[in-house]
Amino acid sequence: MDVKALLRAHPDWLAHLESLGGFDLALPGDLVSELLRLAVPHEDVNAVIAARPEPGDPRWWLAERCAHSLVATMGVVDGPPPFPVLPELGPYFYVFVYLAALPHTRAYHRRLGVPEEVSWATFADLGRNMAVHRKRHGTGGLHAPDWFMLHARGLLFEMGRLQFNRAKLNRRVGQALESAGLPVGPGSPALGVHVPDFRGPMTPAACDASFERAREFFPRHFPDEDVRVVTCGSWLLDEQLARYLPAESNIVAFQRRFHLLDRYDGSDMMAFVFGGDAADLARLPRRTRLERAVGDHLAAGGTWYGRTGWLRF
Incomplete structure (x- = not known):
């Protein structure tokens, strides 16, 4: 080779x-x-x-x-x-x-x-x-x-149900948050939050505990970084999911934590939700509420998106 x-x-x-x-x-x-x-x-x-x-x-x-x-x-x-x-x-x-x-x-x-x-x-x-x-x-x-x-x-650490990584705000998100009156801008320190697979339900209590751990962990171990915001880019933040899932669902509760910014292509949702079963759109399984929501939306001619969200740290 x-x-x-x-x-x-x-x-x-x-x-x-x-x-x-x-x-x-x-x-x-x-x-x-x-x-x-x-x-x-x-x-x-x-x-x-x-x-x-x-x-x-x-x-x-x-x-x-x-x-x-x-x-x-x-x-x-x-x-x-x-x-x-x-x-x-x-x-x-x-x-x-x-x-x-x-x-x-x-x-x-x-x-x-x-x-x-x-x-x-x-x-x-x-x-x-x-x-x-x-x-x-x-x-x-x-x-x-x-x-x-x-x-x-x-750069990344697991804090219970969620993972957080040290990052800097990019130009687009930094300018949006600066325009919203936050004391940050492009290049400001931030944390990205991620929801790993195979880690059990993302219940509000589990997510609360992760955010609390992060608020203690990062200032202690990285005291020179003045982090004011946490950002998340994910299909989980597509607000269309709230049309199909009950208000008390874990995903909808997770969405409510964030202020949403732009949309972007969310095609990676299919692999996250269905794994290898995503290859045949005509035969998507409907085993869970989420699978039914995703499949039904596509069958009706809809499109899924990723969204960028932020919250104060």
């Missing part, structure tokens, strides 16, 4: 990687225990072990520099180019990149005083996103391999 030839389709990423020096790519000695601790699904464990790269593997150069990219930008909000999806590398290539970087992430967490239970709950999202990949595609792999960059670089 000519790795650099493969990367020429991603010139910015290749230039970034080539600018980095070497890196001591140390993989766990007890790989099985590490995978299980990271909640890697049992049906993936043997396949991950079989795919372990070794020095001399054409992918080794790339794995070294990917891990170096993560470690070199540890804790820095403005990050490196995202990892692209490259099937030619195999379904588990980025799993090994993250395994090599995680000791450095753990050390960073310890320097910040992050509790061990928060660290390991956060790292377990690696296994969760392997489960998401199987849910959507029916095969082993790591869903959205660039997503775990936030975790590995010490």
Whole structure:
């Protein structure tokens, strides 16, 4: 495999990687225990072990520099180019990149005083996103391999039911909030909130507890960041859902927390809601109220959107 030839389709990423020096790519000695601790699904464990790269593997150069990219930008909000999806590398290539970087992430967490239970709950999202990949595609792999960059670089933390990542307001959202009279603008520190899959109901009580933990956690561990707002970009905030779901539903309650801004394409909703069943729109299952809502809206000629929302922190 000519790795650099493969990367020429991603010139910015290749230039970034080539600018980095070497890196001591140390993989766990007890790989099985590490995978299980990271909640890697049992049906993936043997396949991950079989795919372990070794020095001399054409992918080794790339794995070294990917891990170096993560470690070199540890804790820095403005990050490196995202990892692209490259099937030619195999379904588990980025799993090994993250395994090599995680000791450095753990050390960073310890320097910040992050509790061990928060660290390991956060790292377990690696296994969760392997489960998401199987849910959507029916095969082993790591869903959205660039997503775990936030975790590995010490930017995202799991706070119970919800996850929060350190961020900066982009120009569009920052200008909108500035116009609304908030003491923020483009580039202001903020938190992004996320609702991970396979984590149980997003009840109002569970979400309240997550927000309370975040309000305590981030000022304690990042005292130099004056965070005033939390933002969320998700199909969960499409207000059309309230037409189909009862007022007391968890999703509608979650929506009510936010002031809504713009709409954007929400086609990723289908994979979140239906997994692999989203492939055949004519035969969408109707097993839950949410599935019935999504399917019925589409059958009536409707369109779903993502929405950006914000709330005061």
